[in-house]
Amino acid sequence: MESPPSDAIPAACPGMGSEQAGKSSTCYGCPNQSACASGTAAGPDLDKVAIAEKLGAVGQVVLVMANKGGCGKSTVAAQLAYQLAADDSQEVGYLDVDLTGPSGPHLFSVADEEVHQAQTGWQPVSARDNLAVMSIGFMLPSRDDAIAWRGVRKTGLIKQFLRDVDWGEHLDWLIVDCPPGTSDEHITVAQYLGGLPNVSVLLVTTPQEMALLDVRKQVNFCHKAHLRVLGVVENMSVFVCPCCGHREQVFAPTTGGAQAMSAQLHVPLLGAIPLDPALMRACESGTALKDSASPAYGAVRALTARLQAAVAGGASLNGYGAP
Known part of the structure; x- marks a missing residue:
């Protein structure tokens, strides 16, 4: 029986000959988990090969x-x-894999568009000349339809998004x-993209400990899944009054906020975005934030x-993002 590749073996792997093969907690996230549990040989995953070839040609993939x-x-x-697409020389894609809450069509003001199938695959919707969007939201009969799918069906669609x-x-x-x-x-994303050199993760949090607790879990997941964490951005970090400029911490960082957590986990803090009505209006209208007087614009x-700088210097980063 062929052994799985070494970079796919989880820490403390029980081995394919063990009764715990594919069942142990250490098998979590391993792409060979199903094969080990069934006792069948883990042959080459042709979908993984195709996805690696397609997305390996992309400049940078940011989750x-x-x-x-x-x-x-x-x-x-x-x-x-x-912002990336503001540079006309850059071609940018936006892939929405939030299947039960697809926001992409609304955020880019293309909710009335449809996805078409061509010989070369699914054609994403063009939001502007150099910005394309793909989401399950384009495939629903109406915007109010709910996606009530079990894991296997969700996994299958995400695989199609990555491959087709x-x-x-x-x-x-x-x-x-x-x-x-x-x-x-x-x-699913980790199984097919984990370990690719051009794939990295940006984590979003808010300042309060309730959110930071879950971000720590996400960092741990990325480490186990061989996903490189570029850094963290603290959203809704502070409210800046548009009249007087007074700064108020609406979500008080009782444990030091993202800055303290980033130092603790050795993950760079890449930015802090304030609560800003201008940003809310841009999202509601499905446009880019262009108000240069807005505190969120500069952020x-x-x-x-x-x-961009973190990606350029990312070769020396490990799974947690620390040098």
Whole structure:
């Protein structure tokens, strides 16, 4: 029986000859878990090969994750895509794998568009000349339809998104908007993208400990899944009064906020985005934040620049993001 590749073997792997093969807690997230549990040989995964070939040709793939829902992960992901696409020389893709809460169509003001199938694969929706969007939201009969799928079906669609979307001849950036948690969707993404040198993670949090507790779990997941963490962004970090400029911490960082957590986990803090009505209005209208007087505008631009710098120097980073 062929052994799985060494980089796919979890720590303390029980071995394929063990009664605990594929069943032990250490098998969590391993791409060979099903094969080991069934006692069958883990042959080459042709889908994984195809996905690695397709997305390996992308300049950078950035997974935007937040273990806690409501942190503004999709807002950060969309505005990051807009900022990257502001450079006309860059081709940017936005892949929405939040299947039960797809926000991409609304955030890019393309909710009425449809995805078409061509010989080269699914054609993503064009939000602008150099920015394309793919989401299950384009495939629903109405915007109010709920996705009530079990894990296998969700896993299958995400695999199709990774394998079959035709992003064009060249793509510089692929921003992947992941759902909250560390469940089926994340395991699937990690299984097919973990370990690729051009794949990294941006974590989104808010300052309060309730959110930070879950971010620590997400960092641990990324480490186990061989996903490189570029850094953390603290969203809704502070409210800046648009009239007088007074700064108020709406979500008090009782344990030091993202800055203290980043230092503890050796994960870079790439930015802090304030609560800002202008950012909310941009998301509601499905446009890029363009108000240069907005406190969030400068914060998003700074985050984009730091992300680009972190990617450029990311070869020396380990799974946690520390040198």
